[in-house]
Amino acid sequence: MNIKGVQTNTGKTHFKKGCISLMLGKHHTKETKEKIRLKNLGKPAWNKGKRGLYKPSEEIKKRISLKLIGKKVSKETREKISLANKGRTSQNKGISMTEEQKKKIKKALIDRWNKIGRKIKNKNRHHALGYETWRNAVFSRDNWTCIWCKKRGGRLQAHHIKSWVNYPELRYILDNGVILCIKCHKNATIEQRKQEKLLFDK
Ligand SMILES: [Zn+2]
DSSP: OOOTTEEOOOSSOSOOTTOEETTTTOOOOHHHHHHHHHHHTTSOOTTTTOTTTOOOOHHHHHHHHHHHTTOOOOHHHHHHHHHHHTTOOOTTTTOOOOHHHHHHHHHHHHHHHHHHTOTTTTOSHHHHHHHHHHHHHHHHHTTTBOTTTOOBSSSEEEEESSOTTTOGGGTTOGGGEEEEEHHHHHHHHHHHHHHHHHHHOO
16 A cells, blocks of 8 residues: 555554554454454564663653652552552562662762751751741741732741752842742742752753
């Protein structure tokens, strides 16, 4: 079959830009399905033995993680994942970590703690005063009003325009703070994480 603009099955590719598949919107009949099944019988599946070999490129990983920011996995999906993983042995089962690996993980954890500023441990006077002063200054400058939805009072939070994690030098700068209500703060944080992820993830 050779109709212009219509892609026929050459066996090489099923999809070609600008071409319409003959199967578009159609279903195979039972008969055809049986034929295909018989033809493929005994042939290994295209993905046989390939599990776990697919490695998305950095670009794709970035795109996926950007899309997932702020999204919650539904309970249903989580259940599905847990069901799918049941009975599966983990890749590293029975293999204990080498000393080097342990050291690496420890270092990564410490680095991360240093980056976010040990929020809990650092509740010493100096830190607490710095934050409290900054927060109070932001609240009084913005008059206890969410700058986005203009709601006054209620549960308001001081938001860092440039994040606490990525801009430690701006943590206590008045101009880097705004007042947002909980709802707007959530949206602002999602937006901020998206933007800063592009800048800081290398
Ligand atoms: Zn608001």
